[in-house]
Amino acid sequence: MPHATALTNIGALVTNDPALGDGSALGVIENATLVMEDGEVAWVGPAERAPAADTAHDAGGRAAVPGFVDSHSHLLYAGDRTEEFNARMSGRPYTAGGIRTTVQATREASDEALAATLDAHLAEMRAQGTTTLETKSGYGLSPRHEARALRVAAASEVDEVTYLGAHVVPPEYASDPDGYTALVAGEMLEACAPHARWVDVFCEEGAFDEDQSRAILTAGKARGLTPRVHANQLSYGPGVRLAVELGAASADHCTHLTDADIDALAQGSTVATLLPGCEFSTRAVYPDARRLLDAGITVALSTDCNPGSSYTSSMPFCIAIAVREMNMTPDEALWSATAGGARALHRTDVGRLSPGARADVALLDAPSHVHLSYRPGVPLVAGVWHRGVRVP
Numbered sequence: 503m504p505h506a507t508a509l510t511n512i513g514a515l516v517t518n519d520p521a522l523g524d525g526s527a528l529g530v531i532e533n534a535t536l537v538m539e540d541g542e543v544a545w546v547g548p549a550e551r552a553p554a555a556d557t558a559h560d561a562g563g564r565a566a567v568p569g570f571v572d573s574h575s576h577l578l579y580a581g582d583r584t585e586e587f588n589a590r591m592s593g594r595p596y597t598a599g600g601i602r603t604t605v606q607a608t609r610e611a612s613d614e615a616l617a618a619t620l621d622a623h624l625a626e627m628r629a630q631g632t633t634t635l636e637t638k639s640g641y642g643l644s645p646r647h648e649a650r651a652l653r654v655a656a657a658s659e660v661d662e663v664t665y666l667g668a669h670v671v672p673p674e675y676a677s678d679p680d681g682y683t684a685l686v687a688g689e690m691l692e693a694c695a696p697h698a699r700w701v702d703v704f705c706e707e708g709a710f711d712e713d714q715s716r717a718i719l720t721a722g723k724a725r726g727l728t729p730r731v732h733a734n735q736l737s738y739g740p741g742v743r744l745a746v747e748l749g750a751a752s753a754d755h756c757t758h759l760t761d762a763d764i765d766a767l768a769q770g771s772t773v774a775t776l777l778p779g780c781e782f783s784t785r786a787v788y789p790d791a792r793r794l795l796d797a798g799i800t801v802a803l804s805t806d807c808n809p810g811s812s813y814t815s816s817m818p819f820c821i822a823i824a825v826r827e828m829n830m831t832p833d834e835a836l837w838s839a840t841a842g843g844a845r846a847l848h849r850t851d852v853g854r855l856s857p858g859a860r861a862d863v864a865l866l867d868a869p870s871h872v873h874l875s876y877r878p879g880v881p882l883v884a885g886v887w888h889r890g891v892r893v894p
């Protein structure tokens with residue numbers, strides 16, 4: 503028997519469907535009801551027109567938004583980098599080299615320990631309103647360790663799994679980076695492709711150069727994976743243009759962009775994913791989202807949650823920084839943290855609250871979604887529904 507649950511008395515419901523509500527990109531409906539059935543949104547609209555439901559939850563006039571879509575994280579890891587963070591806050595700069603600390607700890611960890619760490623972060627994220635999550639390998643860096651990390655992810659509640667064998671060159675290949683590139687594009691890819699949908703490369707000085715990145719992403723494509731790229735994080739470079747050239751779903755970080763990079767993104771379909779937690783935690787200069795938005799480029803916001811460069815699991819925190827430091831409006835930041843993330847993951851079933859979407863809702867202890875940036879650091883997520891079921 504289908505069971506319909508209504509979320510009633512929503513003061514302002516963000517649907518991300520411009521055809522609904524106030525006509526803005528966020529499609530805000532005031533005094534709304536949302537009906538969920540079989541894990542999907544069955545109906546949204548003004549309360550006075552709502553159909554009957556089997557059970558109801560009174561939102562008490564508060565705002566509700568689509569559950570956040572966190573399209574970039576690194577949660578298949580073990581160990582801790584508190585010392586590195588401490589040193590950084592005393593002036594030591596962030597480099598890609600810190601990744602190797604986590605690689606060592608991750609290789610030593612059991613499958614159960616990896617799964618437990620992943621699940622703990624997922625629960626932390628859910629409580630903060632994240633209902634769709636992508637995560638990556640990248641701390642195993644051998645065929646066996648990368649494949650088992652991806653198997654752990656595939657068996658979890660993570661929605662999207664990415665193969666990042668090309669995170670850094672591991673110590674045992676220090677003198678043969680091209681040999682490692684061949685491994686990532688060959689034997690390791692074969693072991694990992696069955697467990698992932700995406701292939702990612704950290705295209706950066708100290709990680710993988712343009713030719714190596716192209717070889718790995720092209721091999722991943724030939725094996726049925728869709729590319730995404732860690733691009734232009736620490737310096738200007740070829741990452742963004744390569745992402746567009748290869749039709750990547752997203753170019754992530756986008757911290758150092760030339761006008762040519764902006765032009766390339768504007769002409770392609772690659773989403774620019776900004777990761778404010780990373781600039782925050784590495785004391786780097788924030789990218790200017792306005793430059794991207796004014797060029798008509800789709801922007802996603804994500805946590806990049808990882809033990810090194812950005813150890814936050816909070817999408818509301820990232821929204822608040824993006825508004826304050828990256829020249830986004832509160833509306834743009836919310837859209838990017840929901841619909842933008844969905845675009846970056848080629849998903850049409852999440853990041854919106856209109857009929858047929860997954861019933862993923864974050865109820866805010868606030869009258870408007872604007873409070874997510876107006877009240878930074880305040881735990882405003884008062885209730886979360888994932889696939890129509892209330893998250894404890």
Ligand code: NIG
Pocket residue numbers: 576600601604704732735780806808809810811812
């Ligand atoms: O997205 N840039 C590369 N990878 C991660 C950092 C991983 C780490 O420092 O452990 C990032 O920031």
Ligand code: FE
Pocket residue numbers: 574575576732806
């Ligand atoms: Fe990352």
